[in-house]
Amino acid sequence: MTQVQLNAVRKEFGSFVALEHIDLDIQSGELVALLGPSGCGKTTTLRMISGLDNPTNGEILFDGNDVSDVPVRDRNVGMVFQRYALFPHMSVEKNITFGLRVRDIPASEVSERLEEILDIVQLTAFRDRFPAQLSGGQMQRVAIARTLITKPSVLMMDEPLANLDTNLRGEMRRFIRELQQRFNITTIFVTHDQVEAMELSDRVAVLFDGRLEQFDTPDGIYHRPDKTSVAKFMGASNIIDGVVGDGGLKTAFADLSIGDGGAFGAGSQVKAMVRSEAIRLLKEPEAGAQNQLSGTIRTADFFGATVSYVVQVGDYELNVDEHSTEMLEPDTPVYLQLPSDRIWLFPDEKG
Amino acid sequence: MSASVRTAAQRKARLLLIAELSPVVIVLFVLFGGALVLAVLQSLGFAPWFGVNTFPDFSYFGALWGSSAFWVSLWLTLYYGFVSTIIALIMAIILSLALIKPFRSKTLYKYLYKLPLMIPYTVGIALVVLMLGNGGIMSRLLAFVGMIDNPGQFPQILKTHYGWGIITVYVWKQVPFMTLAIYAVLLGIGRETEEAAAILGANRRQIFFSVTLPQILPGIVSSTLICFAFNVGAFEAPFILGGGYPDTLPVVAWRYFNDANYAFQLQGMATVVSIGIVSGVILFGYLAAYRRYERMRGRA
Numbered sequence: 188m189t190q191v192q193l194n195a196v197r198k199e200f201g202s203f204v205a206l207e208h209i210d211l212d213i214q215s216g217e218l219v220a221l222l223g224p225s226g227c228g229k230t231t232t233l234r235m236i237s238g239l240d241n242p243t244n245g246e247i248l249f250d251g252n253d254v255s256d257v258p259v260r261d262r263n264v265g266m267v268f269q270r271y272a273l274f275p276h277m278s279v280e281k282n283i284t285f286g287l288r289v290r291d292i293p294a295s296e297v298s299e300r301l302e303e304i305l306d307i308v309q310l311t312a313f314r315d316r317f318p319a320q321l322s323g324g325q326m327q328r329v330a331i332a333r334t335l336i337t338k339p340s341v342l343m344m345d346e347p348l349a350n351l352d353t354n355l356r357g358e359m360r361r362f363i364r365e366l367q368q369r370f371n372i373t374t375i376f377v378t379h380d381q382v383e384a385m386e387l388s389d390r391v392a393v394l395f396d397g398r399l400e401q402f403d404t405p406d407g408i409y410h411r412p413d414k415t416s417v418a419k420f421m422g423a424s425n426i427i428d429g430v431v432g433d434g435g436l437k438t439a440f441a442d443l444s445i446g447d448g449g450a451f452g453a454g455s456q457v458k459a460m461v462r463s464e465a466i467r468l469l470k471e472p473e474a475g476a477q478n479q480l481s482g483t484i485r486t487a488d489f490f491g492a493t494v495s496y497v498v499q500v501g502d503y504e505l506n507v508d509e510h511s512t513e514m515l516e517p518d519t520p521v522y523l524q525l526p527s528d529r530i531w532l533f534p535d536e537k538g
Numbered sequence: 539m540s541a542s543v544r545t546a547a548q549r550k551a552r553l554l555l556i557a558e559l560s561p562v563v564i565v566l567f568v569l570f571g572g573a574l575v576l577a578v579l580q581s582l583g584f585a586p587w588f589g590v591n592t593f594p595d596f597s598y599f600g601a602l603w604g605s606s607a608f609w610v611s612l613w614l615t616l617y618y619g620f621v622s623t624i625i626a627l628i629m630a631i632i633l634s635l636a637l638i639k640p641f642r643s644k645t646l647y648k649y650l651y652k653l654p655l656m657i658p659y660t661v662g663i664a665l666v667v668l669m670l671g672n673g674g675i676m677s678r679l680l681a682f683v684g685m686i687d688n689p690g691q692f693p694q695i696l697k698t699h700y701g702w703g704i705i706t707v708y709v710w711k712q713v714p715f716m717t718l719a720i721y722a723v724l725l726g727i728g729r730e731t732e733e734a735a736a737i738l739g740a741n742r743r744q745i746f747f748s749v750t751l752p753q754i755l756p757g758i759v760s761s762t763l764i765c766f767a768f769n770v771g772a773f774e775a776p777f778i779l780g781g782g783y784p785d786t787l788p789v790v791a792w793r794y795f796n797d798a799n800y801a802f803q804l805q806g807m808a809t810v811v812s813i814g815i816v817s818g819v820i821l822f823g824y825l826a827a828y829r830r831y832e833r834m835r836g837r838a
Contacts, residue, residue: 239733259736266737272730276752276835285748286738317835337738 188215189249189340189373191236196245198231198397205231207397209245213390218367218374220384223394224420229377232394233343236375238262249340265339269346271330273318279329280305280314286337300336307366308332324355331363335370342367344376348383360387381421385409393417410462415533418460424506425461428535430454436530440501443478446528456535463506465529468496469522470515478525484517498523574814581807588800598808607784612816615786618701618776619769622708623762629709630716630761631754635746637717638724655714662707663778670695670703696779703779708769716761723757724750752835759828763821770817787813 193211197204206228213219221229234240236247238259246253254262273282283304287297305311308328318326327347334342347363348356364387367374378384384391385405393400393408401413412418415426429438431451436443436459443459451457472479482500494514496507498521505523515521579585583595602608633651637644654662669675677692686692696703735749773788780786785793787809794806 237737239737259733260739260741262737263739264737266734268730268734270730272734274731274735274749274752285735285740289735289738289740289744289748333734333738 188371190215190251191341191373191375192248192251193232193236194246194248196232196235196242196247198228198235198240199243205397206235206242209394209397209399211392211399211402213373213375215250215373216371218364218387218389219376220388220391221375221377221394222381222384222391222420223379225379227394228397229379229394230345233266233345233375233377236341237264237266237343239266263337263340265334265337265342267327267330267334267342267344267347269349271318271326273326273329273333275318278315278317279310279321282318282329283333283336286333290337304332304336307335307369323350323352324359327351327359328362331366335366335372340373342370342372342374344374346378347376348387349378349380356383363387393420395420411531412460412533415458415460418531418533423460424463425466427459427461427503429457429459431457431532436532438503440503441478441480443525443530444527445530445532451532451534457532458535460531460533461505461525461529463495464493464508465526466505466507467524467526468498468507468509468515469524470519472522473524476524477527480523480525482521482523484515484519484521487515487517489514577807577811577814580804581811583804585804588803590801590804598804599812602805602808602812608787608790608812610784611787611790612812614699614701614776614780614784615770615788615813616816616820618704618708618786619766621701622705622712622769623766625705626709626712626716626765627758627762629713630720631758633713633717634720634724634754635750637721638729651717652714654711655718657711659707659711659772659774662711663703663775666703666706666710666779667696670706672696697781699781701776701780704775707775707779708765708772712765712768716758716765719761720754720757723754727753755828755831759824763824767817767821771813 191211191213193209196206196209196211198206209228209232211232221232223229231240235242238254238257242255246255248254249262274285277285280301284297284301287300292300302311305314308331310325310328310332313321313325318329321329327350344363348359351359360383363374376387385408388405390402391405391408392402395416401408401417403411408417409421412421412423415423418426427438429436429443431437431445431453432442433453434444436445436457438459445459472481480500482498482505485497485499485504488495489511492511493508494511496509496515498505498507500523507523579593581598583590583592583598585591637648637651667674671677672692672694673689674692677686677689680686680692681689731749731753732745735745740749771788773792776786777789777792780789784790791806791809791813794802794809797803
């Protein structure tokens with residue numbers, strides 16, 4: 188159980204600034220995702236927490252103690268690399284016990300802990316195999332076991348689900364979640380995949396260009412992003428310009444009623460986000476419904492469980508996701524309902 | 539119909555494969571293999587073109603192996619071969635590990651270290667004579683700074699049976715070659731396994747011996763194999779820089795071939811075949827041991 192804090196951490200590689208300035212406060216036992224596009228500095232952050240790289244400025248604290256000068260091997264952290272970094276010339280057993288053998292742990296304790304961890308990661312039958320003889324999921328379990336056996340204070344994972352196929356991802360996601368809760372270990376993982384970040388973590392830190400944009404729960408990041416850049420990265424497609432009026436929002440295609448202008452006073456220039464799955468799509472209008480707009484389907488893309496429509500409303504196009512139980516053809520006239528409590532406002536960043 | 543079309547296509551593919559393999563087959567089996575057979579035949583007394591045909595006649599080997607000078611020559615040959623290969627290997631590993639790290643002027647170093655690869659052995663030998671010979675630059679420098687009274691007091695480095703001159707040339711020439719092979723393997727394995735080991739608590743010594751070294755072994759084995767084979771068979775460096783009689787085996791062979799008496803060629807062939815047997819046995823044993831190690835570690 189370790190609390191991890193990053194205070195004003197900055198990292199430069201020569202003239203290249205990998206991380207501008209990061210403040211991050213990760214609670215003990217929390218599972219946090221560092222999410223961002225490639226090159227945003229998330230892996231650099233992970234490497235600095237592990238001690239593989241040192242920050243140019245700022246400090247990294249474990250339970251309030253500055254560890255910036257503690258060398259990697261004394262930091263007692265665990266890291267699961269994206270491509271696992273297993274030792275190819277060692278059997279599963281030797282890979283897993285490596286961290287104990289280099290610390291001169293007595294052989295009896297090594298074998299005791301080995302049996303225990305082999306059982307947890309369900310690799311007892313594969314103990315004598317070599318990494319080249321394992322599947323991706325098995326290699327990842329070896330990498331996790333090799334780390335957990337050393338009882339690290341912080342567990343780090345670089346893109347833990349990226350190299351696994353779809354079926355295995357679900358299984359591994361549950362496995363990592365279970366392990367993390369069982370060991371109650373502070374866990375930080377890096378991903379560029381929004382879904383992976385949301386399905387696995389307690390909180391998500393969104394990083395763009397070496398800056399922390401938002402640090403919040405998956406629900407907060409998804410439904411209540413601080414900025415349109417975060418919203419767009421989280422897949423929001425309907426971001427609309429508007430002006431806050433009295434209890435409503437004036438947009439180019441309609442006056443929408445909004446639950447609560449929040450911090451925005453009347454006359455504020457804002458941007459509004461409506462998630463495509465929050466919009467209801469109807470073939471017939473409903474009497475007395477709020478924020479009901481008429482439009483025409485432009486395109487319909489079938490994704491299996493859902494259908495993604497582009498609906499023309501006046502001069503504006505809105506994206507709408509619906510269950511695929513009924514599929515409507517392009518050029519069908521439809522009615523859209525935008526629930527007022529599903530309209531989220533940001534300040535207009537251009538202004 | 540379709541079956542015959544398929545066989546025609548297969549025949550064509552097989553002909554193409556034979557054509558692609560033939561250059562190496564011709565060089566290896568006809569030129570080299572033929573020469574090897576001839577060498578063995580001559581060493582056993584078959585040389586009718588010199589008017590000698592006592593085949594099969596083991597007296598040439600008997601005379602060679604029966605003289606104590608042969609065994610000293612063999613010892614010297616192997617000693618120069620082993621020592622220079624091992625010194626070059628240690629230096630090449632250190633250099634490769636350094637080149638993996640990021641540092642300023644790395645690009646320059648990556649060109650510089652390869653320089654000896656482009657310079658012929660003979661030039662290297664000349665440089666060693668110029669630098670390390672008595673009356674060479676080193677002796678004059680030491681005399682100049684007053685560490686010795688005159689260049690003549692400079693210790694004899696060349697033309698001794700310690701073979702420091704020979705070893706210097708081999709090391710100078712082979713460090714870049716081995717570095718090239720080991721550095722390439724290091725680049726291929728990347729730094730992740732070393733980083734993983736460091737995070738797991740290993741110190742630098744543990745990382746090198748249990749993580750890095752086993753992974754660069756293929757590069758080490760292939761490059762030391764080639765260098766050792768060359769060192770055992772090379773002639774010019776021990777001829778010029780060696781300590782004289784007893785010479786290394788290739789020099790002994792050369793002296794027989796160069797003799798005015800043609801009949802000595804057969805003795806020379808016996809020497810050459812002996813070098814082949816010795817280095818063949820050593821290299822085969824080395825490879826077999828390495829294969830065994832690889833199999834033990836799960837690699838086919």
